[in-house]
Amino acid sequence: MTTETTASAVRTEDVTATALPPGPRWPQAVQTLLYGSYRDRWMPRLRRRYGDVFRLRIFPERDVVQLADVEHIRAVFSGPTDVFHAGEGNAILKPAMGRHSVLLTDEDVHLRARKLLMPAFNGAALRGYRALITELAEAESRRWRPGSPFRSHERMQAVTLEIILRVVFGVAEGPRLDRLRELLRRIVDIGPVDILGWHQPKLQRFGVWKRDAEVRRAADELIYAEIADRRKACDLHDRRDVLSRLLCVGDTDGSHGAGRGAADGLSDVELRDQLITLLLAGHETTATALAWALHELARDPARLAEATRAADAFDEKHLEAVVKEAMRLHPVISEVARVVTRDVEIGGYRIPAGHTVMPSITIVQHDPAHHDDPMAFRPERFTEGGPAAGTWFPFGGGVRRCLGAGFSLLESVVVLGELLRHWHLAPDRARREPAKPRNITMVPGRGARLVVTPR
Numbered sequence: 001m002t003t004e005t006t007a008s009a010v011r012t013e014d015v016t017a018t019a020l021p022p023g024p025r026w027p028q029a030v031q032t033l034l035y036g037s038y039r040d041r042w043m044p045r046l047r048r049r050y051g052d053v054f055r056l057r058i059f060p061e062r063d064v065v066q067l068a069d070v071e072h073i074r075a076v077f078s079g080p081t082d083v084f085h086a087g088e089g090n091a092i093l094k095p096a097m098g099r100h101s102v103l104l105t106d107e108d109v110h111l112r113a114r115k116l117l118m119p120a121f122n123g124a125a126l127r128g129y130r131a132l133i134t135e136l137a138e139a140e141s142r143r144w145r146p147g148s149p150f151r152s153h154e155r156m157q158a159v160t161l162e163i164i165l166r167v168v169f170g171v172a173e174g175p176r177l178d179r180l181r182e183l184l185r186r187i188v189d190i191g192p193v194d195i196l197g198w199h200q201p202k203l204q205r206f207g208v209w210k211r212d213a214e215v216r217r218a219a220d221e222l223i224y225a226e227i228a229d230r231r232k233a234c235d236l237h238d239r240r241d242v243l244s245r246l247l248c249v250g251d252t253d254g255s256h257g258a259g260r261g262a263a264d265g266l267s268d269v270e271l272r273d274q275l276i277t278l279l280l281a282g283h284e285t286t287a288t289a290l291a292w293a294l295h296e297l298a299r300d301p302a303r304l305a306e307a308t309r310a311a312d313a314f315d316e317k318h319l320e321a322v323v324k325e326a327m328r329l330h331p332v333i334s335e336v337a338r339v340v341t342r343d344v345e346i347g348g349y350r351i352p353a354g355h356t357v358m359p360s361i362t363i364v365q366h367d368p369a370h371h372d373d374p375m376a377f378r379p380e381r382f383t384e385g386g387p388a389a390g391t392w393f394p395f396g397g398g399v400r401r402c403l404g405a406g407f408s409l410l411e412s413v414v415v416l417g418e419l420l421r422h423w424h425l426a427p428d429r430a431r432r433e434p435a436k437p438r439n440i441t442m443v444p445g446r447g448a449r450l451v452v453t454p455r
Contacts, residue, residue: 010075011345012083021065021349023055032059039334040362040435040442047363053347055355060092063355065346066335066363070370070390072346073359076338077398081107083344086400089337089356092440095198096187096216097280098273102403114403116266117274120245121403126410128240129167133411136162137418144419144452149428151447153291156415160287161185163411168278170241171226180226183219187276188283190439223272242278246271278404284441285332286408289394290415291448293326295433296377298425298450303379308455311420316413319420321382323412327394328387329377331361332441336396362442364391423452 024031024046034042035058043066046054052069067073076084087106094104102113119125140159144150161184171177194212203209227243230236236244249265266274297304303322310318335358342353351357366374370391371381381387395402402408427450434445 009345009348010072010079012080012342015343015345015350017345017348017350019349021053021055021347021351022050028057028059031057037437039437043334043360043363044366047360051347053349063352065349065351065355065357067346067357067359068363068367069347070364073364073393073397074390076346076357076359077396077400079398081110081399083341084338084357085341086110086336086338086396088339089358091339092195092198093280096190097277098269100270100273101277102274103277103281110400113266113270113274116249117246117403119249120242121407123406125242125245126406129407130410130414132167132240133163133414134418136166137415140415141418141422144423146423146453147451149449149451152294152450153287153444153447156287156290156294156448157188157283159415160283160290160411161188164279164283166241168242168282169223169226169275170230170239170243176222176226180219180222183215183222184279186215187219188280195439220272223275224268227268227271243271243275246274281402282404282408284439286411288332288441288443289323289327289330289408290412291444292330292332293323293412293416294419294425294450295427295444295448296326296329297322297420298427299430299432300377303377304425307379307416308420308424311417314417316417318379318383319413319417320409321379323409323416324382324392325377325379328365328371328381328392329375330435330442330444331365331394332443333394334362334442335360336393336400359393359397361393364393367391422455424455426451426453 026034035056046056046066047068052067052072054066056064056066058064067076085106087104087110090103093101097104099105100113102110102117105113136159140155140162144155161181165171165177165181165184169180171180190212193208200209204213227247230243230247233239233244237248239245246266297307307319307322309315310322338357338359340351340353340355340357344351344357346357364370368374370388386392390397395405395408429449433448435442436445437443
């Protein structure tokens with residue numbers, strides 16, 4: 001198959017190009033450091049120097065090709081799934097998420113997992129989660145205290161973790177929930193040093209890496225215990241949490257999943273991997289998007305007033321626009337990854353098999369060619385027709401678009417609305433906080449600090 005774009009060719013067969021993409025020639029260690037610590041600033045500079053297709057060398061032993069042209073990106077997203085492997089592109093996460101994770105599998109294995117997971121995230125399922133999300137958002141709002149600056153990012157991490165525990169895991173109040181909350185909080189609080197240990201088994205015998213491994217094992221024991229108890233539950237079909245819905249997949253004989261294997265449903269190991277994936281992929285990203293939204297509203301009295309009126313009127317379309325604009329201006333994930341399984345041609349360059357192509361969310365969403373005055377916070381972009389197709393993709397694209405996108409937006413809108421109905425936001429200082437890298441995400445540099453007063 002050969003795919004033509006309006007800009008230039010993206011070829012997956014009959015590749016004729018011989019030149020590799022240009023890029024910096026610095027040592028891999030230097031490139032890895034710059035990418036890990038300054039990618040939000042470094043990638044746009046490289047694009048200006050080398051163009052829309054450029055190559056990096058990043059630890060661990062990855063040849064990475066950044067893509068900044070919307071047509072190239074669209075072709076990659078719609079390209080053959082046996083050529084563009086998203087699961088391999090996310091392989092760095094395998095030690096934490098597990099080999100069955102929907103983020104880490106490809107082709108038929110991925111399609112099977114996605115098919116089994118989809119019913120837990122369709123429209124009817126999302127409506128069933130709303131009441132509990134609202135209850136947890138109200139509880140979080142009551143915890144806020146006026147007068148003193150605080151890190152709103154930490155509070156958003158707390159509420160999104162609670163939502164994961166109650167809405168996704170479905171764990172009831174009690175000792176298991178308390179212990180699981182403690183362990184999962186430690187699992188999601190990861191940094192570059194922790195990730196290094198994931199890929200170096202020898203390090204897991206020492207220090208912080210040994211503690212990380214022990215925490216994961218302890219969390220797994222609790223998760224497997226919860227799965228075992230849930231399989232025995234007599235009211236499984238009446239429960240509305242994601243885990244219970246996943247256990248009901250393929251349950252046509254009333255057995256509630258007892259003894260079911262991988263042939264007709266998700267095995268215990270698969271369930272564990274998907275639950276941890278939902279935790280790691282959905283917790284930090286949603287919390288950070290919410291923190292950025294609060295951060296921007298606090299610095300813009302006019303748009304804060306608009307959002308507050310929308311919250312009072314339960315105008316969720318406007319609140320969703322606020323969240324989407326925060327995701328555009330402050331991409332939580334700076335790019336998505338696909339490993340090419342054979343040589344392909346993009347923009348006149350040969351990309352050898354085994355290279356990772358990375359459509360750059362940050363470059364595209366900050367490009368003035370696609371977004372007028374791109375560094376301004378303007379939620380109305382999403383209520384006045386919306387950005388052009390392919391110029392906003394925080395959830396990825398194509399058949400690998402994030403399964404939890406609808407859940408994340410629902411969660412964000414409900415939490416944001418609840419907070420705005422009760423609190424007036426102000427920044428602790430006028431200057432916008434810079435982004436800083438935190439594991440694979442970009443977060444507010446000072447924690448999105450706020451001062452709030454009751455309305």
